[in-house]
Every structure is written in C-alpha cells, then in structure tokens.
Amino acid sequence: xxxxxxxDVKSGEVTLKxxxxxxxxxxxxxxxxxxxxxVAPAALPGFNWEGNLFQTASGEVSKAKPLVVAVTxxxxxxxxxxxxxxxxxxxxxxxxxxxxxVPSTKKFSFNYTCTKDGxxxxxxxxxxxxxxxxxxxxSPNIPVGASCTVTEDRESAKIDGATLTVAExxxxxxxxGAVPSVTIANTYVKDEGxxxxxxxxxxxxxxAAGKTFDFAYVCxxxxxxxxxxxxxxxxxxxxxxxxxxxAGYSCKITExxxxxxxxDLKTTAINDVTIVKNSTQTVEVTNEYxxxxxxxxxxxxxxxxxxxxxxxxxxxxxYKCVKGDKVTKEGKLTVKAGTPVEVKDVPVGSVCTFTExxxxxxxxxxxxxxxxxxxxxTATVADKDATVAANLVNSYHELGAVAVTKAVQGHRRWxxxxxxxxxxxxxxxxxx
Numbered sequence: 001x002x003x004x005x006x007x008d009v010k011s012g013e014v015t016l017k018x019x020x021x022x023x024x025x026x027x028x029x030x031x032x033x034x035x036x037x038x039v040a041p042a043a044l045p046g047f048n049w050e051g052n053l054f055q056t057a058s059g060e061v062s063k064a065k066p067l068v069v070a071v072t073x074x075x076x077x078x079x080x081x082x083x084x085x086x087x088x089x090x091x092x093x094x095x096x097x098x099x100x101x102v103p104s105t106k107k108f109s110f111n112y113t114c115t116k117d118g119x120x121x122x123x124x125x126x127x128x129x130x131x132x133x134x135x136x137x138x139s140p141n142i143p144v145g146a147s148c149t150v151t152e153d154r155e156s157a158k159i160d161g162a163t164l165t166v167a168e169x170x171x172x173x174x175x176x177g178a179v180p181s182v183t184i185a186n187t188y189v190k191d192e193g194x195x196x197x198x199x200x201x202x203x204x205x206x207x208a209a210g211k212t213f214d215f216a217y218v219c220x221x222x223x224x225x226x227x228x229x230x231x232x233x234x235x236x237x238x239x240x241x242x243x244x245x246x247a248g249y250s251c252k253i254t255e256x257x258x259x260x261x262x263x264d265l266k267t268t269a270i271n272d273v274t275i276v277k278n279s280t281q282t283v284e285v286t287n288e289y290x291x292x293x294x295x296x297x298x299x300x301x302x303x304x305x306x307x308x309x310x311x312x313x314x315x316x317x318x319y320k321c322v323k324g325d326k327v328t329k330e331g332k333l334t335v336k337a338g339t340p341v342e343v344k345d346v347p348v349g350s351v352c353t354f355t356e357x358x359x360x361x362x363x364x365x366x367x368x369x370x371x372x373x374x375x376x377x378t379a380t381v382a383d384k385d386a387t388v389a390a391n392l393v394n395s396y397h398e399l400g401a402v403a404v405t406k407a408v409q410g411h412r413r414w415x416x417x418x419x420x421x422x423x424x425x426x427x428x429x430x431x432x
Contacts, residue, residue, distance in 0.1 A: 002034040002069065010034070016078060033066035038078065046145050047082040054078055086141035087174040091150055092183045095134045099190025099244075100162050104133045109153040110184070112139065114146040114174070121146055128153075138179065146174045150182045161246050162188040163277070191247035195273045195281040201236035202288040205347060207263045208236070213287070217242065219251040219275070227251075247277040255285060262348040262384070264290040292348035294381035296321075298333070299340040299391045306366025306396030311337050316360045317392065319343060321352040321381075335392070346381045353378050354390050366396035
C-alpha cells in the first residue's frame with residue numbers, strides 16, 4: 001500500500017518465492033510512502049510460522065516507518081520467521097504390589113530416546129526422566145513427528161525382597177496440541193519360600209505310639225526383624241509346612257517335648273534352613289526311642305523236712321510282665337533250688353508275675369505243703385538296668401514208714417480194737 005498526500009496511489013499483491021528471487025513493483029509515484037503486509041503463509045510440516053520482517057539495508061519498513069519512493073530505491077527484503085514445531089509426551093507410572101508395601105516416596109527413573117525421519121535426535125537420545133511414586137512426569141519439548149521410546153531403569157525400580165515385573169508401553173509420536181502417554185506398570189511380588197518338617201520314628205518297643213511332635217523355629221536376616229513360629233502336632237510319618245517366610249532368612253528349628261518316660265531318645269541333627277524364593281525346603285527329623293529295660297531274677301527256695309528230696313528237681317514256672325494294659329514279656333521257664341534264672345530285657349515299669357505249675361511240684365518221698373509254700377510271686381522293674389528279685393518257695397514234708405509187729409493172745413475183740421487204733425493214728429499223722 002502506497003500513499004501520497006493522504007491518498008492511496010498504489011496497492012496490490014505480489015507473490016514471492018522463498019529462494020531470494022526479486023519481484024519489482026512498477027509505476028509507483030515518486031515521493032509515495034509504501035508499507036507492506038503479508039498474508040499468513042501456508043503451514044510447513046513440523047514448523048510454526050511466528051511472523052515476518054520487511055526491511056531494507058537502512059532498516060525496518062513498516063506502517064510506522066514506510067519506504068518513501070525515490071528515483072533509486074533499495075531492495076525491500078521480506079524475512080519469514082519459522083520455529084520447529086514441538087510437543088511433549090508424559091510417562092505414567094503404575095504400581096501393584098503383593099506381600100509388600102511400595103513407599104510413596106520411591107523414585108523411578110526412565111530413559112527415553114527419540115528419532116525423526118530415521119535419525120536419532122541428539123538432544124533427545126538416552127535422556128532421563130524421574131517420577132516419585134505412582135505419578136506422572138512430562139518430557140521436555142520434542143520436535144513434532146518424532147517417535148519416542150521409553151524404558152525404565154530397572155535398578156531404580158528394584159525393591160529388596162521382591163520380584164519385579166515391568167510392562168512398558170509402546171513408542172509414542174509427538175504431535176501438536178496433544179500429549180501422548182507412555183504407561184509403565186511395575187508389579188512387585190514378595191520373594192518368599194517355606195520349609196516342611198517330616199517326622200520319622202524308630203520305635204521298636206512302641207513307647208511313643210500315638211505321640212505327636214512339636215517344633216519351634218526362629219528365622220533371622222541381617223537388619224530385619226525376627227520371625228518366630230511353631231509347627232505342632234505332627235504325627236509319626238506325617239509332615240507340616242511353615243507359613244511363607246521372606247527369601248534369604250535363615251531358620252533355626254528345634255524340637256520340643258519329644259522325650260518319653262522310661263526311654264532314651266536319640267534325634268537326628270536339625271540343620272538350619274535358608275529360605276529360597278518360590279521353593280520349599282525339606283527338613284526330615286528322625287527320633288529313635290530305646291525303652292529302658294531291666295532284669296528279673298527268679299529264685300527257688302525249699303523248706304520243710306522233705307526239702308532235701310526236692311533239691312535237684314526242676315520246677316516249671318510261667319510268667320507274664322504287664323505295663324499298663326500291655327503285655328511286655330511272657331513265657332515259661334525252669335528253675336532249680338539254689339540256681340536262679342533271669343528274665344532279661346523287661347521294660348521299665350513292668351510288673352512281672354511268676355506262677356508255678358503246682359501240678360508239676362510233686363516230689364517222690366515227700367508231700368507238697370501248699371499252705372506253707374509261695375507259688376505266685378511278683379516283681380516290678382522300676383529303674384533302667386535294674387535287677388529285681390522274685391522268689392518262689394516250696395515246702396515239703398518227708399513221708400515216713402510205720403512197721404508194726406505184734407503177738408496177739410487173748411480175746412480176738414481186743415485185737416481188732418488194737419488194729420483200729422493203729423489205723424487212726426496213721427491217718428492223723430498223714431494229715432499233719
């Protein structure tokens with residue numbers, strides 16, 4: 001637009017190329033004051049138009065500073081200002097945890113790299129972003145059209161005692177007027193394991209029959225709190241498994257209340273157990289019980305006038321040893337006077353009863369006096385390796401011979417009476 005003396009003297013449009021080619025505007029009156037405006041140019045992909053500048057070698061040309069046309073005029077240069085179009089993306093952090101708590105103050109670090117037209121953008125290659133907790137972070141400005149990939153720094157994401165799984169979102173393309181998101185989800189699962197105790201039993205005498213077994217454990221790890229617990233009522237041949245325990249803990253296991261009255265106990269060593277992630281450690285504990293035992297020594301004693309007649313006789317005796325309601329030992333044996341016999345390996349706490357076979361107690365030349373005899377005897381084994389005594393006593397009376405020689409004269413009736421008297425006397429002696 002050119003004016004002179006307050007009137008418009010020239011106006012119109014010209015089209016210019018961006019390669020510096022000049023275009024002349026002809027027939028402009030001398031002395032006219034000319035200024036220029038530009039129609040907004042078409043958009044250039046990846047760039048923003050931010051304005052223009054008309055100027056000559058002497059300075060800027062504008063409505064406030066128009067160019068006054070003279071015979072010789074300078075070239076008016078139009079400069080358009082473009083800036084690279086930029087945008088951003090954001091990283092969204094999501095956290096899910098099982099068995100642990102992720103601190104809200106935990107910082108997560110990310111690396112991102114952007115490329116455009118197949119070439120890496122130096123200012124946006126292997127750059128870092130950081131977010132606190134389950135939050136978001138927005139990138140710096142990046143040229144529109146760039147493709148950006150985000151990866152998480154796994155070291156920054158780790159939590160001691162937990163297994164980390166990371167799901168990273170796909171690459172995003174930078175656009176104008178929108179902020180694409182890259183979601184990175186962290187899943188944490190507590191590293192845990194456990195142990196199983198299996199109880200084995202060697203118990204030939206059945207002293208621990210029906211017994212169940214209890215264990216206590218204390219698990220420790222450097223700088224972490226103790227974990228204590230119990231596994232109770234494990235039957236012989238059975239097993240129990242502990243609750244879940246963090247991996248890396250070392251557990252000391254002890255058996256409690258395993259002893260049994262009147263028996264020796266030998267237990268296999270229980271080694272400490274280190275908990276391994278997603279694994280069950282096996283602990284096998286064998287208890288070997290040896291019942292305390294003793295000896296019962298049975299002797300035979302003889303009394304009475306006929307004892308010499310029985311000194312070489314072997315007497316038949318049956319025996320039965322009982323503990324509670326259980327027979328622990330029984331059998332038969334032969335014993336002679338003056339020569340005791342032993343019943344060995346009798347469990348402590350057993351009461352042994354010895355019963356003589358009276359029908360076999362007869363001795364030639366003597367009568368067995370049962371009233372003065374002890375044909376049943378008992379003995380109790382009360383202590384380990386003890387020898388206790390039981391004694392059976394047999395009383396015998398020697399049988400005598402009566403010889404009568406008598407010359408009878410006189411009345412036959414008196415003789416018969418004499419016979420009768422002898423008969424009664426022998427009968428009474430035999431009763432004694």
